[in-house]
Amino acid sequence: MKKNVLIIGAGGVAHVVAHKCAQHNDLLGDIHIASRSVEKCGAIVDSVREKKSMKVGGVIESHALNALDVEATKRLIESTRCQIVVNVGSAFINMSVLSACIATGAAYIDTAIHEDPLKICETPPWYGNYEWRRREECAAAGVTAVLGAGFDPGVVNAYAALARDEYFDRIDSIDIVDVNAGDHGRWFATNFDPEINFREFTGQVWSWQDKQWTSNRMFEIRKDWNLPVVGTRTTYMTGHDEIHSLSRNLDVPNIRFWMGFGERYITVFTVLKNLGLLSEQPIRTAEGQEVVPLKVVKAVLPDPSSLAPDYTGKTCIGDVVKGVKDGKEREIFIYNVADHEEAYREVGSQAISYTAGVPAAAAAILIANGDWDAGRMANVEELPPKPFLSLLSTMGLPTRIKIGDVDEELVFAGKVQPAKAA
Numbered sequence: 001m002k003k004n005v006l007i008i009g010a011g012g013v014a015h016v017v018a019h020k021c022a023q024h025n026d027l028l029g030d031i032h033i034a035s036r037s038v039e040k041c042g043a044i045v046d047s048v049r050e051k052k053s054m055k056v057g058g059v060i061e062s063h064a065l066n067a068l069d070v071e072a073t074k075r076l077i078e079s080t081r082c083q084i085v086v087n088v089g090s091a092f093i094n095m096s097v098l099s100a101c102i103a104t105g106a107a108y109i110d111t112a113i114h115e116d117p118l119k120i121c122e123t124p125p126w127y128g129n130y131e132w133r134r135r136e137e138c139a140a141a142g143v144t145a146v147l148g149a150g151f152d153p154g155v156v157n158a159y160a161a162l163a164r165d166e167y168f169d170r171i172d173s174i175d176i177v178d179v180n181a182g183d184h185g186r187w188f189a190t191n192f193d194p195e196i197n198f199r200e201f202t203g204q205v206w207s208w209q210d211k212q213w214t215s216n217r218m219f220e221i222r223k224d225w226n227l228p229v230v231g232t233r234t235t236y237m238t239g240h241d242e243i244h245s246l247s248r249n250l251d252v253p254n255i256r257f258w259m260g261f262g263e264r265y266i267t268v269f270t271v272l273k274n275l276g277l278l279s280e281q282p283i284r285t286a287e288g289q290e291v292v293p294l295k296v297v298k299a300v301l302p303d304p305s306s307l308a309p310d311y312t313g314k315t316c317i318g319d320v321v322k323g324v325k326d327g328k329e330r331e332i333f334i335y336n337v338a339d340h341e342e343a344y345r346e347v348g349s350q351a352i353s354y355t356a357g358v359p360a361a362a363a364a365i366l367i368a369n370g371d372w373d374a375g376r377m378a379n380v381e382e383l384p385p386k387p388f389l390s391l392l393s394t395m396g397l398p399t400r401i402k403i404g405d406v407d408e409e410l411v412f413a414g415k416v417q418p419a420k421a422a
Contacts, residue, residue: 094113
């Protein structure tokens with residue numbers, strides 16, 4: 001049984017992971033939070049204490065760390081005796097943190113795919129460019145590395161695995177739909193790291209269609225979805241991490257990702273891109289100073305964690321799955337609805353951070369209790385979905401399923417049984 005957790009990162013998602021690990025510290029043990037800014041780590045520690053999130057008395061400490069420094073990360077893992085590392089820092093540090101985990105034997109969890117800061121939208125499948133190349137290292141060291149254990153990627157991967165295991169004999173398509181129907185009251189802001197947010201949408205849009213990679217432009221393909229709770233929402237097909245693993249691990253010919261965008265976001269994004277302000281490549285100003293335009297944009301936008309106090313409304317994220325069961329065509333929607341104000345009351349975050357952070361903490365618990373301690377690298381859909389989704393239901397992210405006119409919360413007790421309609 002593994003104990004003691006090192007959380008790398010000090011943004012909104014790390015804030016949630018810390019609170020949720022604290023709520024289960026009787027199982028997880030000591031909690032350590034590390035990033036370049038020890039002040040931000042300290043603020044998270046203070047928040048955990050103020051909200052009395054620690055289930056039992058124990059250690060919660062902050063540390064300064066440059067996670068690109070593998071040796072420094074190794075020393076911190078060893079000095080804190082952490083056996084589980086939850087990496088929710090920048091997507092640029094994944095390989096460095098993974099190296100430190102392989103060297104020390106600590107389990108590794110992340111919530112997003114690795115990125116090279118000088119490259120955008122690399123050749124699919126994206127996991128094949130970095131993470132999957134290190135599967136043999138993990139297996140040889142007996143190190144558990146769970147990739148993409150946020151919500152999307154993460155929970156939506158588990159939804160796809162559950163659909164395969166329980167609801168279909170053959171799946172023809174999976175459409176992952178992510179809609180934030182909330183309002184933060186700012187004229188413009190991104191819900192997570194602006195640099196990572198914009199990078200997602202400046203390259204090609206890759207989808208998996210007819211068992212091959214298909215490229216489109218951002219905002220080229222639009223679709224309106226009528227969703228539970230949040231109603232009809234406009235989304236656009238975009239590329240996303242989970243398509244790249246699901247296309248490899250599930251025998252499904254069509255896998256697409258749809259994200260909701262308002263007209264203001266599209267307008268601002270288009271202007272910034274056309275002006276060259278979303279470029280990741282350094283430029284030199286007339287004064288001779290070298291700057292990265294995208295980093296300048298990030299610096300002038302609100303910190304996503306600052307949005308939480310004023311956020312209202314809900315999110316709706318899930319999988320629309322179509323296929324055949326018992327010789328009949330079937331369509332289901334497996335999903336979760338999260339509330340921004342409820343997330344803020346519980347842990348002081350907005351729902352975007354909440355939906356990403358709770359699953360990462362759940363993955364740490366499943367590694368600690370052995371359910372997911374696989375001793376190898378795995379994407380979420382390669383691991384048993386029921387323990388994960390069952391645990392999430394107790395941690396604030398219940399799973400619902402809509403089949404035809406029936407819309408119910410799933411109750412995970414042995415074989416999955418839908419709850420009775422209200």
